[in-house]
Amino acid sequence: MSNFKKIIPFVKPYKKYAYLNIFFNVLFALFSTLSFISLIPMMQVLFDQTKKKTAEPTYKGIFEIRSYLEDFMSYKITTITEEHGIQTTLAFMVVIIISIFLLKNLFDYLAMFFITFLRNGVLKDMRNAMYKKTIELPLSFFSEKRKGDVISRISGDVNEVQNSFLSILELVVKEPLTIVFTIVAMFAISTKLTIFVFVFIPISGYIISLIGKQLKKKSTRAQEEQGIFLSTIEETIGGLKVVKGYNSEKHFGNVFQRSTERFFELSNSIGNRQNLASPVSEFMGITVIAMLLWYGGNMVLVDKTLEGAAFIAYMGLAYNILTPAKAISKASYSIKRGNAAAERVMEILEQENYIEDKIDAFEKHSFEDKITIENINFSYEKERVLKNFSLEVKKGQTVALVGQSGSGKSTIANLLTRFYDVQEGTIKVDNIGIKDLKLESLRGLTGLVTQDSILFNDTIKNNILLGKQDATDEEIIDALKIANAYEFVKDLPLGINTNVGDSGNKLSGGQKQRLSIARAVLKNPPIMILDEATSALDTESERLVQVALENMMQNRTSIVIAHRLSTIQKADKIVVMQKGEIVEHGTHDELLAKDGVYRKLVMMQSFE
Structure with missing residues (x-):
């Protein structure tokens, strides 16, 4: 992450968008969890499992919040059913569920809306900084570097860093919070079942992490190769008269094709590793879900320690972990690629320019002697x-x-x-x-x-x-x-x-x-x-x-x-x-x- 820390100065002018993105991501994570919890009372009404409560419950403190919320919901459902009938109760529950899902998706959109300004602002400022640095560097720098490689860094590598920033915010805010809120809700429904789930999660995480090894190294090689074939394009177009005059089209075509072939092989290797992340994480998640069905089914049907409606909602919450887990998996690979790109970007931005003004340098506007x-x-x-x-x-x-x-x-x-x-x-x-x-x-x-x-x-x-x-x-x-x-x-x-x-x-x-x-x-x-x-x-x-x-x-x-x-x-x-x-x-x-x-x-x- 050291290279990404060096990118933070480019984020500061747009920090308000980062804060807004984080704020709406927190709300998204919260309502993502609530959207599944809200199904419990709905299913209890459908299966006529709602506890009858005619007296409004009294709030007794944070440690009894769960029982208070359950009793309050039962009281409201009982009251509405007695006054307006079961159909009105169902309609009321449907409106609540739709409202929660609407708010969840609205917060998701607003989070993405604000991060767009952050990402594109960072992209603009980094490109401007790289261009400014490029034209300030002494001529000796360009006698050692391919011009196409510099172009590749300003265009492709900066773009890769920009994409990785979204991944970082997902990795540290949106997806982890979704998982945390979901796990809290799962513990609230059944502590025993949740502990059972957590036996399998570290095993899944270890298997998924194996896929990401070597990704940064291959990404660096791919970006260097992109610089080589961009240089070939730039040099060939610049010297087209010589290329044509010496019938060298085939030679330069072969040089370019060898470079794009190497890029093709590296891109395939990187892409396939990334593509493997999603199905592996999903398969591991479904394996955990299957174990849950077996263990939780016993709790519902045999031990009678868990209600059917709560178990169905619990399964939804367990599956709700899979999406952010897959996103974190993908984001971690994106960050590895972005880190390789950031390294190449910072190599230019941190390049020492030994031809620059002294601190006490002064101006001279005329020549006298x-x-x-x-x-x-x-x-x-x-x-x-x-x-x-x-x-x-x-x-x-x-x-x-x-x-x-x-x-x-x-x-x-x-x-x-x-x-x-x-x-x-x-x-x-x-x-x-x-x-x-x-x-x-x-x-x-x-x-x-x-x-x-x-x-x-x-x-x-x-x-x-x-x-x-x-x-x-x-x-x-x-x-x-x-x-x-x-x-x-x-x-x-x-x-x-x-x-x-x-x-x-x-x-x-x-x-x-x-x-x-x-x-x-x-x-x-x-x-x-x-x-x-x-x-x-x-x-x-x-x-x-x-x-x-x-x-x-x-x-x-x-x-x-x-x-x-x-x-x-x-x-x-x-x-x-x-x-x-x-x-x-x-x-x-x-x-x-x-x-x-x-x-x-x-x-x-x-x-x-």
């Missing part, structure tokens, strides 16, 4: 990417980082924006360490254009508005013009209100990249980071994007990570990197004159 990178060392797991890296970028400068793939260029962009944190050394903005700044403040100072043009399945307008939520249409159009994008946007049927499709797939690579630049232009940050913004484009698109980038970088501090050296000739400083270290730096002309690594890179790209 320089960016300083001092003696940075950084590794992805055991792979050293940067070694004693130092760099100074003054306000208004354009500094380009060049080098072969794997030299650590993009890592600089990730560290400047705190997508990752430096392990050794410091990064400062205006002599203030970036770890001392609020993340929102730091990222508000920077604009980022990456090699992958990330657009969302929405309109051009809403994609650009991410740069500035309250921008006007005129500001959006101005940003599009600076980014050389308005020339194609204005020709679209709906203009800036055109939907770009999933990941912008209705647009070309160059068009998507220019929209990404327009988004950064609209944000208008003092520091711009361009991470190989043109490397994935054809020559014509690159030319248009390059003009857009030059427009954007005017009067701005820019750090340009470039693969194509033709894009950074005008940079104030070019830093040449090799295996995480700076091997050369200077202007384009200075580096060519050195006849070193930079010149070799230029020659390899056939650029003079």
Whole structure:
């Protein structure tokens, strides 16, 4: 139950619904018992076994409540029969029984009515918390976790936890109270018969408990498998061009089918164990009922120590225990599954986020002087990417980082924006360490254009508005013009209100990249980071994007990570990197004159 205790904070906003559910469940349990007890006087009237009482009984205390209630009921039945006849008495008894059953079912409905708000509220808040945590976690978390597995936890596992909450309230309130009230009534009718019943109940409970073993372990494996095949779906749809282009449909189909086959086998095993719980508990219950019929029958027919009407009601009460017992049995299996799901949910919610604001972090809204990178060392797991890296970028400068793939260029962009944190050394903005700044403040100072043009399945307008939520249409159009994008946007049927499709797939690579630049232009940050913004484009698109980038970088501090050296000739400083270290730096002309690594890179790209 430890995982469920961690879910309790999500219940607190809806605790009034929990209290109302408990209140009506108590009433349901009480009236469920009364519905069977009310049959005793009815049957006594039918079989003419009612004791004749002409004087109203006197209440003598709680310890004689049973005899008082019996005498009072006998007195009422005797009075009504004498005044109005036996038919009126029967009608009166029928009205009482119907009223009790009506109230019992009304209380059951109200209990379910209020728990619906609790369950759906917990579901909503847990999903919101998981989504919030997911987008706050550092990028390194998602290099280790499958995205499909995270999606599975937010959708399937949270839903399983929500379903289990109903089971918990049934397990600790509704069904146990029904059993308790029923047992109290059974003791009131016959202590001897009830003690006889309790000899068999522990045996039944032990047999039923054997079924539940291993359920949590198998449920965890099933939920992990669900994450695997959801990941396969997500990756396959994302890379559909590659799948089709390499005729790999069969391969990925086999991968998916193997996963769903494993899920099929686990689900069958879990489902069959759960399905076994109900018939086994019912069979054990009927066995107890059969023993009752034999023993109780002797008490009625042979020993004459129990009335026939009371025994029939007693049998109804005994059977009344079976339904909540079966529900508890099912609920216990549901909780095992829910516990496995809660474990996976809490793994995300309790995941440590080592990139977050310090308690005394402060805001900074302007960039005045320089960016300083001092003696940075950084590794992805055991792979050293940067070694004693130092760099100074003054306000208004354009500094380009060049080098072969794997030299650590993009890592600089990730560290400047705190997508990752430096392990050794410091990064400062205006002599203030970036770890001392609020993340929102730091990222508000920077604009980022990456090699992958990330657009969302929405309109051009809403994609650009991410740069500035309250921008006007005129500001959006101005940003599009600076980014050389308005020339194609204005020709679209709906203009800036055109939907770009999933990941912008209705647009070309160059068009998507220019929209990404327009988004950064609209944000208008003092520091711009361009991470190989043109490397994935054809020559014509690159030319248009390059003009857009030059427009954007005017009067701005820019750090340009470039693969194509033709894009950074005008940079104030070019830093040449090799295996995480700076091997050369200077202007384009200075580096060519050195006849070193930079010149070799230029020659390899056939650029003079």
